[in-house]
Amino acid sequence: MSSLQHLHMDSTKRKPLLKEHTHVGGEPQTLPVKQVHTHPRESNGDENASVYFIGTATTIIEWQGTRILTDPNFLHAGDNVHLGPGVSAERLTNPAVDLHELPALDCILLSHYHEDHFDQKVEASLNRLFPIITTPHAKKCLTSLKDEPFGRVTELDFFESVMLHTDNEPTPGTNVKSVIRVTGMPGKHVPPGALAAANEYLQAVPPTNGWLVELGHAHDTATGTDPEAINTGYRIYISGDTLFVDELQEIKQGLQDYKIDLMLVHLGGTTIPGPKMPLVMVTMDAEQGLKLMHLMDPGVTIPIHYDDYSVFLSPLSDFKDKVDEEGWHDRVVYLDRGEQYKFKVRAAEGA
Template identity: 60%
Template sequence: MFIGTATTILEWQGIRLMTDPNFLHAGDHVHLGPGVQGTRKTNPAVDLHDLPRIDAVLLSHYHADHFDQDVEQSLRRDLPIITTPHAKSCLTAKGDDSFTAVEDLDFFDSIIVDINRTSESGDEDDGSKGEGARPAFRVTGMPGKHVPPGPLSMANDFLKAVPPTNGWMLELGSTSSLPGDPAASEERFDCGYRIYISGDTLLVDELKEIPERYKDKNIDLMLIHLGGTTIPGPSIPLLMVTMDAKQGIELVKLIQPDLTIPIHYDDYDVFMSPLSDFKKAMEEAGLGEKVVYLDRGDEYKFAVK
């Protein structure tokens, strides 16, 4: 389900993962860097306090339009969060108010997501009952750069104005290992569906490593962050920090997913590249049949092999 901006809920086998939770409403503001503010133009499809149970969060980076102040105050502190090393340092440095189940992944690091679920009887299901394979997720950090290489990147490294960001490769499948054995879980993991989530990145050379690493593995779906986000804003477009339509179509050609769903393109007033530009580029490239467009609140259903 597409909630809005970069927020989605991915559900499979009764487990729900949420990406980049942002639940502010139209007119609310976020801080995006020194002297930079964004104003939300839309409402999320679901209000924060009306969410179904969420089992884990994939947080691409610690930026208020991806993890807003209301979310930070409201999420339970033991909610598993998978994120960047930078974001982990922020989320776990709040004293008694710190998040307590944060895992960080650098580029191409992986983790098997092993979530205990509660059955209808109230008993905790740790996956150890019975024999054979059980559902599992594998999350791998993918490269991402919010700031183009060169002098601006070096300046940002010093000023820490724009945080480091990840993409993700999310693999849905099964493992035959017992819970609590990460090495065996990785070795015995079989993937049935693969989702690449670009995160807030520009089209940088580091992304070329993705098709090299997955050249013999099909990528079923790509969630691509677009919008051509500009700092401080479209009226003074000094710096673009997410892909516009031109870069987005090049990423589609590079990754070659079976299907692409664009997200993160019109919810804030800092977006310069409208979704219509990406639609036009996909049609002109003959890729119109390989994209699905979701309005906020729409769902896309897929089958895991």
């Protein structure tokens, strides 16, 4: 890792998500869960963490009382977003919950500064001191807003990490505490070559990150936590709005023999300017999504970001067909908006 930053998540001192937020501390609001899914092959009923799918790339990852919101987009069917010069998209679906209905949260993971991942309503409503982890480009945008810049934004470039320290008590008889490490992962929103060179000049499509979210345990000491000393109990890889590019090989190489337990893959085959004139694809379609499964070999894959906007060319049914042809139906969990996947974070060794 080229750098390590630290964020301390204290539920009694949570910053409110919204400017006019009412549930700071105390009992959080309850998410409306339509259906709960577990591992298709290995569930023992002892799951202790979850992913809740709100819509597009918006999810809530929860473990040990810490909640991370990814790519907040809460527009409704019929609303439009601006995606670049001359390019807009209409939302076709509704989110599972509205922004004001969310439970108490600890931070936001923002893969890139694009309106279908951070819409104008979100930008206008958020508390300027709510913690956001994002790309260097998005940090520059968020902290330089003319009227109300955001004041607590952590930037992560590829393979840079931040430790989220929870306020949970150590395991009895030890000084082992739960921690979450978030690491920026490579991704490319624009195909390499002439288009990428043109985008570097025009800055039409923003740079994007994927994420590695590691849930685990570490010894709590006065000098902090050694990032290499984390006893990881679960690894989540979030692809972000990337294409299947050579740089993704670096992720697999960096993991070495470590296993990805869960992959959240952004699909949809997003096209610019749109499906009626598909000049360029900027997110993975079904075929690329299957290639990513081959490369990363996760225990479970959950597709997200596949049918919420009019610029998506590759429907979820295409990915399902590819998965079934591969004989991998028991390696994929499909979540509808408002559904939840529960999983088990392994306990610390010796705890």
